[in-house]
Amino acid sequence: MSASLLALAVVAPWLSPQREGIGLPAASPPVTASRTVGNCKISLDYSSPGVKGRPIFGGMIPYGSVWRTGANKPTTIEFSEAVTFGGKEVPAGKYLLATIPGKDAWTVILNKNFNQWGVYQYAEAQDLARVSAKPSTAEKTECLDIRITPKSRTAAELELLWETTRIAVPIAVDVDKDADKKIEEAIAKSPNDAGVLMEAGDYYLQSGRNLEKAAQYLAKASEDKSNQFRPIIVWRRAQVEWKLGKKDTAMKSFDEAIEGAKALKGFEAVGKEIEAMKASFQKEKK
Numbered sequence: 001m002s003a004s005l006l007a008l009a010v011v012a013p014w015l016s017p018q019r020e021g022i023g024l025p026a027a028s029p030p031v032t033a034s035r036t037v038g039n040c041k042i043s044l045d046y047s048s049p050g051v052k053g054r055p056i057f058g059g060m061i062p063y064g065s066v067w068r069t070g071a072n073k074p075t076t077i078e079f080s081e082a083v084t085f086g087g088k089e090v091p092a093g094k095y096l097l098a099t100i101p102g103k104d105a106w107t108v109i110l111n112k113n114f115n116q117w118g119v120y121q122y123a124e125a126q127d128l129a130r131v132s133a134k135p136s137t138a139e140k141t142e143c144l145d146i147r148i149t150p151k152s153r154t155a156a157e158l159e160l161l162w163e164t165t166r167i168a169v170p171i172a173v174d175v176d177k178d179a180d181k182k183i184e185e186a187i188a189k190s191p192n193d194a195g196v197l198m199e200a201g202d203y204y205l206q207s208g209r210n211l212e213k214a215a216q217y218l219a220k221a222s223e224d225k226s227n228q229f230r231p232i233i234v235w236r237r238a239q240v241e242w243k244l245g246k247k248d249t250a251m252k253s254f255d256e257a258i259e260g261a262k263a264l265k266g267f268e269a270v271g272k273e274i275e276a277m278k279a280s281f282q283k284e285k286k
Contacts, residue, residue: 028071028144035148037156038175040081046070046097048144056163057101057135066109068119069099069160070144076114077158084172085110085158086131095128097146099160099167106133106167108158131169138166153207179203180210187217197221198233205240214240231260231267235274242281254278 028049035042049071054060061067069075078094086108096111098119110129113121141161149157149168154176158169183200190196197217204214218237222230238253254274261271 026072030072031146033147035150035156037083037148037150037171038081038154038173039178040079040083040092040173042080042083042148042156042171043078044075044097044146044148045078046075046144046146047072050143051140051163057165058103061101063102064100066119066122067099067101069097069146072118074098074114074116074118075146077110081173081178084170084174085129086133086169086171088129088131090129096122098122102135104134106135107131108133108167108169133167133169136166137164140164176207176209179207192220194221194224194227194229194233198229198236201240202236205236205243208243211240211244215244228264231257231264231270231274234260235270235277239277247281250281251278254281 026047028047031044031046031048033044047070057063075097076094077097079090079092082089082091084090090110094114096109096114096116096119098109098111100107100109108131109127111122112126112128113123116122138161140163144162145160147159147161148171149159151157151170154173156171156173158171160167183203186196187200198221201214201217201221204210204217215237218233218240221227222233222237224230227233234253235257238250238257241247241250241253254277258271258274258278261267261274
């Protein structure tokens with residue numbers, strides 16, 4: 001056994017997360033972070049070292065070598081649903097997040113073997129995805145910061161910031177495909193459930209998709225005049241009608257929703273909100 005491997009074998013048990021130690025603050029404290037994009041929860045787990053006056057990239061972290069992208073145990077990223085990572089299809093699962101820093105380009109790696117210490121057992125054969133990321137200059141970040149930054153309801157970025165370097169990898173989630181399937185299944189099971197119909201119609205309203213279907217679902221949901229939430233359903237119906245260009249019909253639906261809200265105790269604030277939206281749409285109509 002080489003001297004370096006022997007040293008690692010001796011030290012590793014003392015660095016193991018199973019050993020409680022004496023409660024001293026970590027030099028590179030652990031960080032966990034998560035963000036939900038669509039129905040996909042994206043989770044990060046890493047240790048965050050500080051600059052501490054040291055030259056980092058091209059210095060302490062050499063260019064061209066695989067880096068654990070943090071300190072101590074390997075950095076991991078987990079997806080609860082399938083995603084596209086830097087243009088590469090990635091199934092749901094937990095992965096080692098490693099990088100190869102470069103002066104002009106970085107390689108960002110998702111590797112299947114996340115259960116190791118650092119990247120001492122890293123094997124390229126276990127890579128699931130490798131993507132290129134161009135580094136840019138950012139304001140100085142003392143402690144390594146890895147985050148998931150939302151960009152839209154279907155997209156986010158994996159961002160890494162440390163020293164004065166920033167890299168980013170786009171992440172996309174096929175939100176609509178999953179949602180369409182769930183809507184179809186729910187309505188097939190409960191075709192007359194006003195709650196299901198409203199939820200489906202509202203989803204399409206908010207996403208700006210399948211507005212004709214949304215109008216049908218909300219019209220059917222509003223047929224039950226005994227439903228105490230009917231003013232809200234009609235309000236959603238009015239917004240869909242407006243988006244479909246049926247502006248006169250939408251104005252009538254707004255009035256119906258306002259009247260219904262005013263007739264119900266506890267819905268006064270809702271009525272005022274509907275009135276405010278109707279007024280803003282009327283200005284746009286002119």
